[in-house]
Amino acid sequence: MEFERLAIPEVILLKPKVFGDARGFFLESFNQQVFDAMVGHAVTFVQDNHSRSAQGVLRGLHYQLPPMEQGKLVRVTRGEVFDVAVDIRRASPTFGQWVGAHLSEQNHHQLWIPPGFAHGFLTLSETADFLYKATQFYAPALERGIAWNDPTLGVVWPAGVPPQLSAKDQQAGALNSVPAARS
Numbered sequence: 001m002e003f004e005r006l007a008i009p010e011v012i013l014l015k016p017k018v019f020g021d022a023r024g025f026f027l028e029s030f031n032q033q034v035f036d037a038m039v040g041h042a043v044t045f046v047q048d049n050h051s052r053s054a055q056g057v058l059r060g061l062h063y064q065l066p067p068m069e070q071g072k073l074v075r076v077t078r079g080e081v082f083d084v085a086v087d088i089r090r091a092s093p094t095f096g097q098w099v100g101a102h103l104s105e106q107n108h109h110q111l112w113i114p115p116g117f118a119h120g121f122l123t124l125s126e127t128a129d130f131l132y133k134a135t136q137f138y139a140p141a142l143e144r145g146i147a148w149n150d151p152t153l154g155v156v157w158p159a160g161v162p163p164q165l166s167a168k169d170q171q172a173g174a175l176n177s178v179p180a181a182r183s
Contacts, residue, residue, distance in 0.1 A: 001031065003038050006099040011085045011117065012038060013101050014073075014110040027108055029075065030133070039112065043071065045133040053081075053123040053130065058148050058163035060120015061086055061172070065142040065179055069115035071135035079128030080104035081121040082158050086146065088175065089116040096175055098155050118146050122157050144179060145172035152176060 002015040016027040036042050053059065061084065064070050074083060086098040103109050104125075113119050121130065145168065148155065152175055157163070172178075 001028065001034050001038075006101070008085070008087055008094045008097055008099050010087075010114045011099050012112040014038075014112065016108050016110070018108055029110070030073070035073070035112075039114075043135060045073070045135055047134045047137055049132050049134065049138075051130045053128050054164070055123055055126050056161040056164045058120065058122045058157070058165055058169070060084065060169065061118040061146040061148055062120060063088060063118040063144055063146075064136065064139055065144060068136045068139040068142045071115045072113045072119055072132045073110055074103065074113065074119075074121075074130065074132040075108070075110040076103040076105055077129045077131055078105050079123065079125035080106070081123050081125075081128050081130060083111050083121040084119070084155055084157075085111065085113040086118040086120075086153060086155070086175075087116065088118050088146070092116070096153060098153055100155070120148060122163060124158060124160070145169060146175050146178055147172045150174045 004013045006013060018025050018027045081103050082100055083103050084098055084100045087094045089095055101111050103111060
């Protein structure tokens with residue numbers, strides 16, 4: 001497994017080695033020892049999630065408040081998405097900055113989004129199956145959101161059809177108006 005630290009170094013793009021031939025392919029999608037060494041500390045995942053989204057669906061930017069902040073290891077098994085992580089740790093030198101990556105069934109890339117980051121993605125293909133491992137259980141009472149188009153963030157989403165948002169995501173506030181994560 002290769003990995004690349006992005007412009008916010010705590011967010012890591014994982015590139016598994018893919019072995020393929022005319023029959024198909026094989027890859028190791030997760031190895032606890034390799035992952036812990038890459039991140040620099042032991043990480044425990046407690047929940048796996050799977051979503052399917054139609055083209056143009058934008059989910060996010062979501063996060064959970066302490067003590068249930070989630071780290072997420074995300075990947076796409078069908079289709080393609082543009083995935084975004086926003087640093088919401090107020091004491092961080094990269095607070096309010098974002099990084100993005102294309103994740104697809106073709107490139108098999110994964111993204112590690114540590115606790116203290118808001119997360120979202122835009123579905124670029126006709127449909128996309130999105131899988132993620134989470135370090136904390138889902139806690140609806142502690143879930144919060146930041147508007148996908150908050151001008152203070154300046155996320156550059158791929159052009160195309162207007163995003164389709166859930167009612168909850170349509171009500172999300174700006175970064176400066178919502179509680180942020182601890183450092």
